[in-house]
Amino acid sequence: MKCSRSIFYLKSIIIFLLFCGYRPVERKPNILLIISEDHGQHLSCYGDSVIQTPHLDALADEGVLFYNAYVTQSVCSPSRSSILSGLYPHQNGHLGLATHGYHYVGAVENIYRILKREGYRTGMIGKLHVNPESDFPIDYHPIKDSNFEKRSLKRYSEYARDFINASDAPFFLMVNFPDAHWPFQAQVEQRPLKTVSPDDISVFPYIGWDNKTIRTYVANIYNCILRLDQCIGELVQMLTESGKEDNTLVIYLSDHGDQMARGKYDVYEASNRIPFIVKWPGETQRGMVSESLVSTVDIVPTILDALDLEKSDAMTGSSLLPLLKNPNHRFRKYLFTEKNCDYKESYFPRRAVRDHRFKLIYTLLSDRTNPLATSYLSDLSNPVFMGGPKRKELIGSPDIIKKMYDDWERPAQIQLYDLQNDPWEYNNVSEDPRFLKEKERLFRALKQWQKDTDDPLRFPDKLKLLTIEHDTISTSSNKKNWNYPSYLYGQKGENSRGY
DSSP: OHHHHHHHHHHHHHHHHHHTTOOOOOOOOEEEEEEEOSOOSOSGGGTOOSSOOHHHHHHHHTSEEEEEEEOSSSSHHHHHHHHHHSSOHHHHSOOBOGGGTOOOOSSOOOHHHHHHHTTOEEEEESOOOOSOGGGOOOSBOSOOSOOTTOOOTHHHHHHHHHHHHTOSSOEEEEEEOOTTOSSOOSOBTTBSSSOOOGGGOOOOTTTOOOOHHHHHHHHHHHHHHHHHHHHHHHHHHHHHHHTOGGGEEEEEEESSOOSSTTSTTSOSHHHHEEOEEEEOTTTSOTTEEEEEEEEGGGHHHHHHHHTTOOOOTTOOOOOOHHHHHOTTSOOOSOEEEEEOOBSGGGOOOEEEEEOSSEEEEEETTTTSOOHHHHHHHOTTOOGGGOSSOOHHHHTTSOHHHHHHHHHHHSOOSEEEEETTTOTTOOOOOTTOGGGHHHHHHHHHHHHHHHHHTTOGGGSHHHHHHHHHHHHHSOTTSOTTOOOHHHHHHOOTTGGGSOO
């Protein structure tokens, strides 16, 4: 009788507390952010039939795969600057590569600082490649180099295990794998065990050309991705063995597209469209595909939303959590990308906007040729710019391919593509009167976005100053002392921060 009465009282207390709004204290979720390098959606979970990527496929089967996911700028440092801040590069000032001295301008908040204030242990494995490094309170950073030679990759999961198992405090860990960055090695330390040969593949369709060199590069990009998939499998297995998987939000993406012609360093689909998978046990639909237009500026807002934290008014992205529960949730109408400086020799600023069918590219210096395209097409190109046809090879090519490469090297100020019928942007239809309304609508949306995000390059005088600085600095000089923070953002003394 006493036992029954005690159970009755206990139930009554629980009901009373629930009625009053009491909830048990929930553990803060751990965050595992996995980033690979320089490749598009060449995974079997995205429908690529050349290779099988079972570990990334398993991640997609347990979470949500985003089909239309984009980086903000298709080169490493600016892309990562957005991933870590929730801002476009033109907002945070990181207009180009950290190795060339570009950097955050002013007081830019980043996810490491935010989570550190929230009591998280913070870790990073692999390169940061965002300036200044002092802005990032990273507790554990055992591998800091880029490791483009792809050696000792098993260390990544071993270091991750040590960090994750070191404490019961919530953690934020960013793991940066080097594949598939140039050089494209077929095999390193017997990874992958079975390699893809040039005879096994078809050249990526956005290149529009096929030769021995391109086929070798494409085959080895696939080999890089096979090696990457194995590494991610080891990392996820380690997370499972830690017992913390069920309380960990896992985000996986590539930092931008392939380093091939019309890929990395530009604003085409092959430049900015990436694989992007999110898994949060108990919070995400399993094995779902979302076709919503999502951007890497959405990553920080998503993490903050998972922690029930408000994003700052400065952040332009949106939380993806509604899409994790309902992949068909109405998300955004327009998706924006940009190209700024990258590095001195590739200076050719552009902006792009797309909706679910059409894409508009706006070239800010349409009186110039695209230096990156010229590098790829030149018979004297550096080997890293040989992932496309040479000028002499194009002489006998189909007219549509000639026109495609001419539009890349000497683009009109406005280009328009019908992605539904032309997914790899072969045919610029900006002068087709049938698409005049779409062209005008997208251009208005782009101009409004530039205004809303305070894009400094929407002002001709500021664009002119940035162009003069890039035109006059010597290639052999120290590129780390830029003056753009002053005339673009009104920040004094930013050119002497000494990276």
